[in-house]
Amino acid sequence: MARPKGRHARPADQVYRSSFFLMASTATIAGLGFVFWIVVARYYSPEQVGLATSLISAISLISYLSLFGLNSTLIRFPAPTAARNGQLTQSIALVTTASCLVGAVYVAGLPLYGEKLVFVRDQLPLAAAFVVICACAAVNQLTDSVFIGARIPQYNALVDGVIQGLTKLALPVALVGLGSVGIVGSAGGGFAVAVLASLFLMHRRLGFRFDFRTRGTRLREQLRFSVASYVTSLLNLMPQLVVPLIVLHQLGAAAAGYYYVAFQIASLLNAVSFSVGEALFAEGSHDPSRIGVLLRRTAAIIAGLMVPAAAVVALGSGLILKLFGGSYATEARPLLMVFAVGALAVALSSWSNFALKLTRQMRQLVVNNLVFATVSISLAFLWAPRGLVWIGWAWAAGNLASGLVALAALLGHRRRSIAAVRHSEPDAEPGPESESGNVRTAEAQA
Incomplete structure (x- = not known):
């Protein structure tokens, strides 16, 4: 595709700019989310918060499951301009359908794995609302990838941070009479508004129109990549659903x-x-x-930011949690300190996962996330009777194991890439490099 010109032109290297806006998006989401949970903690009991957070964790997992890896495919393999609207339309339709089906299956099976949440299944309006919230959360995740792939992540800061955050913040007090359902409904309202805002901005900024033609969308050609990304998302997010349930059933709703x-x-x-x-x-x-x-540069950025940030959160954990109330500062402080230390392991795991996906080592990526899910869930189940702190150590151990396995794979891939480049140099002829050749050379240089 031709490089855009004029006001649509983009500099060749935007890693710092993109990182800044993505961090700004996350900071805005987390900042307003932080205020949201302070309000929730003041107006709702810990038991209501525990039930609601279990449902919200399930919504997060279901939304990622319903993406089928399309969020990564839209970034890594965008369709040509003529077929881009068709690619996006098919992706939105598939994700919406899948999220509704998975959400319905989750609600139907609550008696098997979420006995304390079965009230959602027993009331049809609540069950229907839960399914709709799952769909909105999934489509919102997909549209985030559209803006990232278009290299305009500042729109994620606007939509997910400001618009969604302010919507969520406006609802908890109004819905306090609904108990835990009010908390979930507040989150769902934020997702719904974010989807509408994203579609509007895609229309205005990217010229998006719904187009159900299938020719040239590249979705079928990249099915293997999408499936591998989907399996990876499933494994990566499984602990976010399972671990809160372990805490809920072994330590109680307040601990959750x-x-x-x-x-x-x-x-x-x-x-x-x-x-x-x-x-x-x-x-x-x-x-x-x-x-x-880019691999070297982003590794340096992460290291330079994460070490001081982790120290600040660990040392200030007591002050931060006091904003939620005295019981949170007493009961959750040791756990937050462990999470802060474990953030360094999470950083290694996150960077190496993206590196594996970028270099298209999809089989190793699946193995890597299988290690993460197995270690973190198994240790959380075994260590839960010891208290919340040990749940935090289980999370850190899972991420550390995942990061080390991925790092070993990346180093092995680098050695093979260097050997392949050296072997091909005597026979190399001048001419334009293919994408795979560029990838091998870049990996060898890394």
Whole structure:
């Protein structure tokens, strides 16, 4: 595709700019989300918060499951301009259908794995609302990838941060009479408004129109990549659903509330490395010849940001949690300190996962996330009777194991790439490089 000109032109390297806007998006989401949970903690009991957070965790998992890896495919393999609207339309339709089906299956099966949440299934309006919220959350995730792939992540800061955050913040007090349902409804209202805003901005900024033609969309050609990304998302997000349920059933609803608040604060910290990783993926997909440079640069950015940030959160954990109330500062502080230390392991895992996806080591990516899910869930189940702190150590151990396995794979791939480049040099002829050749050379340089 021709490089855009004029006011649509983009500099060749935007990793710093993209990282900044993605971190700004996450910071805005987390900042307003932080205020949201302070309001919730003041107006709702820990038991209500615990039940609601279990449902919200399920919505997050279902939304990612319903993406079928299309969020990564839209960034890594965008369709040509003539077929781009068709690619986006098919992706939105598939994700909406899948999220409704998966959400309905989750609600139907609550008696098997969520006995304390079965009230959702027993009331048809609540069940229907839960399914709609799942669909809105999934489509919102997909549209985020559209803006990242188009290299305009500032719109994610506007939509997910400001618009969605302010909508969520306006609802909890009004819905307080609904108990835990009010908390979930507040989150769902934010997702719905964010989807509408995203579609409007896609229309105005990218010229998006719904187009159901299938020719040239590249979705079928990249099915293997999408499936591998989907399996990876399933494995990566499984602990976010299973671990809160372990806490809820082994330690009680109040402990689940303390866990979720600490985890949300830690998520702000972890979002730094994830945002830089997304920028790495978008920029490396745009120009595969610079993968090596981008890998080194983003590793340095993550290290420079995460070490001091983790120290600040660990040392200030007590003050942060006091904003939620005295019980949170007492019960959740040790857990938040462990999450802060474990954020360094999360950083390694996040960066290496994006590196594996960018270099298209999809089988290793699946193995890597299988290690993460297995270690974190198994240890959480075994260590839960010891208390919340040990749940935090289980999370950190899972991420550390995942990061080390991925790092070993990347180093092995680098050695093979160097050997392949050296072997091909004597027979090389001048001429334009293919994408795969650019990737191998960049990986060898890394």
